[in-house]
Amino acid sequence: MDAGTGKAEGRETVRQSEPVNGARADRQGGVVREFLEFIEQAPDQSVRDVTGRILLRCRTLTSAEAGTVFILRLRDGTRWLEAMSVQNDVIETGAANFAIPVDERSIAGYVAATGRTLFIDDAYAIPDSWPFRFNSAFDLKSGFRTRSILCFAMRSYEQRTIGVVQLINRRGGDGRIYPFLAEHEEMIAPVNHLVGRAIERIDSLEQIAEQNRLLRVRNEELRIARERADALRAETERAFMATVELLGRAAERHDYDTGNHTQRVNEYSFRLARLAELPDEFCSEIRYLAALHDVGKMAVDKAILHKPARLTDEEYKEMQRHTVYGFEILSVHERMAMAAEIAHSHHEKWDGSGYPRGLVGEAIPIAARIVAIADVYDALRSDRPYKAGFDHARTVEIMTRGDSRIDPARHFDPRLLRLFAENQHVFDEVWTESLGRRTAMDPKERSDEADVEPAPVRSRG
Numbered sequence: 025m026d027a028g029t030g031k032a033e034g035r036e037t038v039r040q041s042e043p044v045n046g047a048r049a050d051r052q053g054g055v056v057r058e059f060l061e062f063i064e065q066a067p068d069q070s071v072r073d074v075t076g077r078i079l080l081r082c083r084t085l086t087s088a089e090a091g092t093v094f095i096l097r098l099r100d101g102t103r104w105l106e107a108m109s110v111q112n113d114v115i116e117t118g119a120a121n122f123a124i125p126v127d128e129r130s131i132a133g134y135v136a137a138t139g140r141t142l143f144i145d146d147a148y149a150i151p152d153s154w155p156f157r158f159n160s161a162f163d164l165k166s167g168f169r170t171r172s173i174l175c176f177a178m179r180s181y182e183q184r185t186i187g188v189v190q191l192i193n194r195r196g197g198d199g200r201i202y203p204f205l206a207e208h209e210e211m212i213a214p215v216n217h218l219v220g221r222a223i224e225r226i227d228s229l230e231q232i233a234e235q236n237r238l239l240r241v242r243n244e245e246l247r248i249a250r251e252r253a254d255a256l257r258a259e260t261e262r263a264f265m266a267t268v269e270l271l272g273r274a275a276e277r278h279d280y281d282t283g284n285h286t287q288r289v290n291e292y293s294f295r296l297a298r299l300a301e302l303p304d305e306f307c308s309e310i311r312y313l314a315a316l317h318d319v320g321k322m323a324v325d326k327a328i329l330h331k332p333a334r335l336t337d338e339e340y341k342e343m344q345r346h347t348v349y350g351f352e353i354l355s356v357h358e359r360m361a362m363a364a365e366i367a368h369s370h371h372e373k374w375d376g377s378g379y380p381r382g383l384v385g386e387a388i389p390i391a392a393r394i395v396a397i398a399d400v401y402d403a404l405r406s407d408r409p410y411k412a413g414f415d416h417a418r419t420v421e422i423m424t425r426g427d428s429r430i431d432p433a434r435h436f437d438p439r440l441l442r443l444f445a446e447n448q449h450v451f452d453e454v455w456t457e458s459l460g461r462r463t464a465m466d467p468k469e470r471s472d473e474a475d476v477e478p479a480p481v482r483s484r485g
């Protein structure tokens with residue numbers, strides 16, 4: 025630069041002409057006090073309010089007829105000067121809603137980039153050797169005529185540039201425009217860091233408040249999304265459970281019209297699982313999956329299922345295969361793992377005399393051992409074409425002491441059987457409740473087929 029540069033109060037200045045000092049700046053102390061007062065008087069004001077007041081004060085002190093305050097912002101890794109306040113005593117100005125990049129091509133950008141203070145006597149006569157240019161677009165549009173400029177950086181306490189103040193056209197008492205004086209900078213420089221620190225603090229608070237607002241909006245969006253996801257999950261779960269129930273009922277219809285047998289088996293199994301102190305998840309799962317224990321019967325010929333006479337050996341084997349068919353149907357989906365286990369093993373017996381695999385003791389899945397007890401209890405209590413259902417006391421007697429077909433010690437898990445015997449009223453309650461529901465819903469329903477049938481007809485599963 026070929027024009028004058030120098031240092032005043034530790035600040036480097038760039039002047040278009042030699043400095044001209046007016047009256048001595050003996051008002052500095054007063055100015056500092058004034059700035060401190062107005063910053064402290066209104067601690068809750070916004071950055072725009074504070075910058076507006078600062079600009080007005082700077083303009084009053086220097087007799088500038090116009091000015092702009094910019095705040096430095098980082099956007100996507102680029103530094104920008106955002107106009108916060110624009111004032112002009114001569115013409116109407118729009119809102120301060122523009123920004124200019126921090127580089128050495130504009131006057132304010134140069135000040136922000138270098139930290140230097142600029143004294144420009146005539147904006148239209150800036151030396152070619154200077155890197156920045158005056159942008160005359162505003163003057164051309166508005167008819168305003170920019171001439172002298174004083175442009176300086178506002179600094180944080182750590183001397184970091186946080187914004188730029190640009191003062192335009194110092195108007196003298198005679199109405200003419202004069203260059204800004206060295207004393208103007210000397211007056212403003214001491215208060216600069218005070219103002220800068222106040223703005224920095226308010227700006228930080230505003231940015232935190234804005235980030236908090238955005239966070240609240242985001243949290244609300246997340247909450248709504250979560251609610252939607254929960255509702256969808258609940259809906260999917262309801263649909264899944266309805267499908268399971270329909271599948272159980274479809275199997276029931278294919279076999280015999282057995283009313284609420286499968287739903288009761290669900291309920292007995294759930295109660296017994298609870299008595300056995302199995303995990304909550306297990307208990308709620310068996311409560312709707314136990315109903316699928318005979319799903320495999322849908323793959324067995326109805327002629328066999330409904331045959332009124334004794335089954336041939338071949339027919340009997342086919343009947344027993346309902347366990348394997350059920351397993352094959354249900355094991356295609358992991359959500360049905362317990363149902364597949366139950367379907368496969370609910371005819372296994374504790375001593376290994378059951379089917380299809382002849383599993384022994386605890387090798388039989390616990391869910392299947394539970395359903396075995398539930399299934400037999402319900403079968404004994406139910407009416408059959410060939411017998412009336414037993415009452416609760418007789419049913420418990422058969423299950424705990426045995427009869428011609430049932431040998432409790434060989435058939436059932438002894439621990440589960442003991443729990444059944446000790447809490448037998450629970451089973452009677454389920455049965456009685458179900459009767460109430462059936463009467464209300466469908467008085468014609470009848471219950472029959474399960475695991476226990478009198479000779480000579482063989483068990484049909």
Ligand SMILES: [Fe+2]
Pocket residue numbers: 317318346370371484485
């Ligand atoms: Fe069965």
